Amino acid sequence: MDYSTFSIPQIRQLLLDKKATAVEITKFFIEKIKLIDPKIKAFITITEKEALEKAAEIDKKITNNETIGKLAGSIMAVKDIFLTKDIETTASSQLLKGYIPQYSSTVCQKLLDQDAIIIGKTNTDPFAFGGSTENSGFFTTKNPWNLDMIPGGSSGGSAAAVSANLCHFALGTDTGGSIRQPASLCGVSGLKPTYGLNSRFGITAMASSFDCPGVFARSVDDIATVTQITAGHDKKDATSTHQTIPDYSSLLDSVNLKGLKIGLPKEYFTDAINPEVKAKVLEAAKVLESQGTILKEVSLPSTNLGLAVYYILVPSEISANMSRYEGIRFGQTVPDSSNIISYYMNIRGQFMEPEVKRRIIIGTYALSSGYYDAYYTKAAKVRTLIKQEFEKVLADVDVILAPVSPTTAWKIGEKCSNPLEMYLADAYTVCINVAGVPSLALPCGFNSNNLPIGFQLIGNFFEESKIMSIGHQYQQITDYHLQISKI
Amino acid sequence: MSSSKITLETLDHIAKLARIKLSDQEKEVFLPQLESVIESFDILNSVNTDNVSPTFRVIEESNPLREDVVGESFTQKQALSATSNTKDGYFVVTNTIKK
Amino acid sequence: MKITPIIGLEVHVELKTKSKMFCGCKAEHFHVDPNTQTCPVCLGLPGALPVPNRTACEWCIKLGIALGCTPNLTSFFERKNYFYPDLAKGYQLTQFEKPFVVNGKLVIDGQEIRINRAHMEEDTGKSVHITNNGQDLTLIDYNRSGVPLVEIVSEPDITSAEMAKKYLLKIQQIIRYLGISDADIEKGSMRCEPTINLKIEDNGQEFFTPLAEIKNVASLTGVQTAIDFELNRQLEEFKQTGEGKSKTNKTTRGWDADKNQTFLQREKEGSSDYRYFPEPDIPHIAFTAAQIDTIKSTIPELPDEKIIRYQKDFGLNDYDANLITQDINFAASFEKAIGQKPSIEMAKFIANLFIGSLKTYLNESQEELDIYKINPEYFKNLFDSVSKSEISSTVAKQVIIESYTTGIDPVEIAKSKGLIQVSDSGEIEKFAKEVITNNPKAVEDYKKNSMSIGFLIGQLMKASKGSANPKMAKEILEKIL
Numbered sequence A: 001m002d003y004s005t006f007s008i009p010q011i012r013q014l015l016l017d018k019k020a021t022a023v024e025i026t027k028f029f030i031e032k033i034k035l036i037d038p039k040i041k042a043f044i045t046i047t048e049k050e051a052l053e054k055a056a057e058i059d060k061k062i063t064n065n066e067t068i069g070k071l072a073g074s075i076m077a078v079k080d081i082f083l084t085k086d087i088e089t090t091a092s093s094q095l096l097k098g099y100i101p102q103y104s105s106t107v108c109q110k111l112l113d114q115d116a117i118i119i120g121k122t123n124t125d126p127f128a129f130g131g132s133t134e135n136s137g138f139f140t141t142k143n144p145w146n147l148d149m150i151p152g153g154s155s156g157g158s159a160a161a162v163s164a165n166l167c168h169f170a171l172g173t174d175t176g177g178s179i180r181q182p183a184s185l186c187g188v189s190g191l192k193p194t195y196g197l198n199s200r201f202g203i204t205a206m207a208s209s210f211d212c213p214g215v216f217a218r219s220v221d222d223i224a225t226v227t228q229i230t231a232g233h234d235k236k237d238a239t240s241t242h243q244t245i246p247d248y249s250s251l252l253d254s255v256n257l258k259g260l261k262i263g264l265p266k267e268y269f270t271d272a273i274n275p276e277v278k279a280k281v282l283e284a285a286k287v288l289e290s291q292g293t294i295l296k297e298v299s300l301p302s303t304n305l306g307l308a309v310y311y312i313l314v315p316s317e318i319s320a321n322m323s324r325y326e327g328i329r330f331g332q333t334v335p336d337s338s339n340i341i342s343y344y345m346n347i348r349g350q351f352m353e354p355e356v357k358r359r360i361i362i363g364t365y366a367l368s369s370g371y372y373d374a375y376y377t378k379a380a381k382v383r384t385l386i387k388q389e390f391e392k393v394l395a396d397v398d399v400i401l402a403p404v405s406p407t408t409a410w411k412i413g414e415k416c417s418n419p420l421e422m423y424l425a426d427a428y429t430v431c432i433n434v435a436g437v438p439s440l441a442l443p444c445g446f447n448s449n450n451l452p453i454g455f456q457l458i459g460n461f462f463e464e465s466k467i468m469s470i471g472h473q474y475q476q477i478t479d480y481h482l483q484i485s486k487i
Numbered sequence B: 001m002s003s004s005k006i007t008l009e010t011l012d013h014i015a016k017l018a019r020i021k022l023s024d025q026e027k028e029v030f031l032p033q034l035e036s037v038i039e040s041f042d043i044l045n046s047v048n049t050d051n052v053s054p055t056f057r058v059i060e061e062s063n064p065l066r067e068d069v070v071g072e073s074f075t076q077k078q079a080l081s082a083t084s085n086t087k088d089g090y091f092v093v094t095n096t097i098k099k
Numbered sequence C: 001m002k003i004t005p006i007i008g009l010e011v012h013v014e015l016k017t018k019s020k021m022f023c024g025c026k027a028e029h030f031h032v033d034p035n036t037q038t039c040p041v042c043l044g045l046p047g048a049l050p051v052p053n054r055t056a057c058e059w060c061i062k063l064g065i066a067l068g069c070t071p072n073l074t075s076f077f078e079r080k081n082y083f084y085p086d087l088a089k090g091y092q093l094t095q096f097e098k099p100f101v102v103n104g105k106l107v108i109d110g111q112e113i114r115i116n117r118a119h120m121e122e123d124t125g126k127s128v129h130i131t132n133n134g135q136d137l138t139l140i141d142y143n144r145s146g147v148p149l150v151e152i153v154s155e156p157d158i159t160s161a162e163m164a165k166k167y168l169l170k171i172q173q174i175i176r177y178l179g180i181s182d183a184d185i186e187k188g189s190m191r192c193e194p195t196i197n198l199k200i201e202d203n204g205q206e207f208f209t210p211l212a213e214i215k216n217v218a219s220l221t222g223v224q225t226a227i228d229f230e231l232n233r234q235l236e237e238f239k240q241t242g243e244g245k246s247k248t249n250k251t252t253r254g255w256d257a258d259k260n261q262t263f264l265q266r267e268k269e270g271s272s273d274y275r276y277f278p279e280p281d282i283p284h285i286a287f288t289a290a291q292i293d294t295i296k297s298t299i300p301e302l303p304d305e306k307i308i309r310y311q312k313d314f315g316l317n318d319y320d321a322n323l324i325t326q327d328i329n330f331a332a333s334f335e336k337a338i339g340q341k342p343s344i345e346m347a348k349f350i351a352n353l354f355i356g357s358l359k360t361y362l363n364e365s366q367e368e369l370d371i372y373k374i375n376p377e378y379f380k381n382l383f384d385s386v387s388k389s390e391i392s393s394t395v396a397k398q399v400i401i402e403s404y405t406t407g408i409d410p411v412e413i414a415k416s417k418g419l420i421q422v423s424d425s426g427e428i429e430k431f432a433k434e435v436i437t438n439n440p441k442a443v444e445d446y447k448k449n450s451m452s453i454g455f456l457i458g459q460l461m462k463a464s465k466g467s468a469n470p471k472m473a474k475e476i477l478e479k480i481l
């Protein structure tokens, strides 16, 4: 039986009805991964042993008629920047090669406590610095829809794993589009929640005021189920929300599309966007219009400032967040150096990938004396303006609908030579992180080369249930999210 | 402010501040890349931000404080488990006061 | 040539909270096995996040208010970036732009010393430098990493090493009154870094010598000697080089307690540019005026206020008031002993017992004064019998200690030891007659020279085992003879 086509609740039901055991399900996915992953290389580590142990544990619970977790039997892939106790965590960087964490990230722990099964750790750009997985210290993941193409990134491994049906859901992080962009380039669904909805504790930090852990799955349905578990305050993360978490799954049909106002920001539908992508995204809007929603052109005038704000503030925070990687308490070491400064410089010079060095240097520069006000403070002020624009527009319309990526997946190596061009690919995702609002990326078709295209539904702060309800209803009348590449 | 050209000296100074050793080839590659990136920041100069206050955190829920209670700590073994740089219960590095 | 020292002090104080500043590890780290009190947060492991300790923040504000500072209702933490192995995250969480409390002052010998700020930060780990078969190594223990520190920054208003020492003692006394730290310089729970230069006025011209910050001074006397040494060194150097202060020539010097001299310390490279920016992992911290008032209300009466009150209400002199208020427990015991609304006479009498008797006893026996052993009743009884001159003040000084150690009423002790003064003339006359018959020679002498009565009085006192009231003894002897 192909267990990859079942939803999370269905898998749990299979176990309860004794139609399958967790071990059978786990073995099925391990076989599938061994067969398919060598082609796409989504995984850095496959945790066969741990997965089978966990599965056996669940089956034992069932035979003993003990209650099983809400995610029992579901197979999850975890971006390799989430710390997993006793399971190697590399952040796809040579710096952390061989690092076995002494603790687990809160989000992973919450999911394990609900009997989800970790099948492996997925590839990403190092420390999530990038948009294609090409910066990974180990290898580049390939797009399941076309093996010559990038899967997007930074959470490219997780997106590819879901796209190729190698798991039921996968964890990623979205700092400037790292969930939404790979989701749409791989034709799966992905949620970037409101900043602070999911705990960041135990996830290697990129930009602390931007990072949003989130989930990939085929359907919004499964995303709701998983987010139900991950969301909420964590006393170990002072920036995690104290808001009470609604029952997302039961609210999936709650939003009435009739008369619902959807804003289309004109700055997101310019000629800078690939015509095929533009057409498909507008088509998605039309589908929702056919359900009685009202489409309305809106304006987010500061959109063109988003990248500059993002690429000042994010590297600045990165430059400090990366200082702990100096080879003393964990990670790679080098033989004794003449003095401590050269020890630091050797470790970091030898094991940091180029993009890691680039971002630390940009950030150090932006924070260094004489430049701080011109760059950091200025960017932080413009951040206020961008946030205010979103609040203004979202007071006028219910949600914003926009493309995720200006193009479909590009050829591996195509943009490597020019980081700035690579950064431009984030043009339609970064502003959402600058503002901190939630956004749900959904598949909405394919281009002429059969490469997936996605769009995003952007809601106001903590309106995940609203955008998920709209997305869910969209997926009831479309089947793009069910398409599977033939590999 | 107009984008200040990044000299090799600046790059060396910043790399030292950030404790990253760069090879000459890396510097050659990075210099123009950093320049173009930092140049792209100039777009912000056109924005009037007088009496706009900066945003450092998008969500500001008050009371991030924890009560003063002792929780769990690592054992010495756990603390030292992730590196080979250890000696007699300590982490060890090359002498820090040595020139 | 007029020379004025310009001295500012940075004082770091480790708070004795139960847990560390940003994690739940134990804060007390003195004589603990290395790296046994650490966690992802204070080890700076990947993905770890700081959550600030409420008590530490409140104590910082409390201390600031006690130092006359004004609280900032909204405050936040910032990252101070520099690389050093004992700094786990590669940045220290501290407060730069918006500290909890600002603009206070202390008055030392009538001179005002402005306090710029008291801010909250975290301590670093400890480094031990060793040589291991020819190899120079640094061992690091992160137990101290993340322990709450309050940094108190003075303006450069201090004008002598002696004043610096008094300023430190005052801060230490206030901290101990608040009970938020043992502020022990030898143990390192209180640390002091003076920044020093000289103002030199020479026929109408003004010069300033380059700033020097002095590190690792580990004792109170050390602070004084280090400052004095540095002041002289700078003067000598100026006489030779004539180099003046500039933005770039501030140096960091270490204090060598063995050689009793400061030496140039190579500054941490690049540490000059700390790249401060607001800590994104911790939302800003806001206190309401009401919360501040609650914190204020936990501040006890501070020494300076006590001294004034003791002088005003109990007529103590400045010196005695200072002695009694040095330690809050000693002052509290004194206030317990004198009871409610004591007469000035009684308060003074009891003050003398505390200073003249108890303090000496405690110093010799190295004991802490136990306030529960102080019984106001006893002190009152003792005062009454002394004023009725049943007990001499000398006897009072002895018996109060025995009373303190045994818990017995001092007057009872005096009685049981026959130390009560006999003021009954009949009694004394018996002794007088006895003495006169036993000492005919002395009586002769007295007849010749009335001044020699002293000997007879002495004999009478002896006969009465010191219990006779000397004044009456004299009168009665004179009467009989």
Ligand SMILES: [Mg+2]
Binding pocket: C094, C121, C151
């Ligand atoms: Mg400090």
Ligand SMILES: [Zn+2]
Binding pocket: C020, C023, C024, C025, C037, C038, C039, C040, C041, C042, C043, C146
């Ligand atoms: Zn800790």
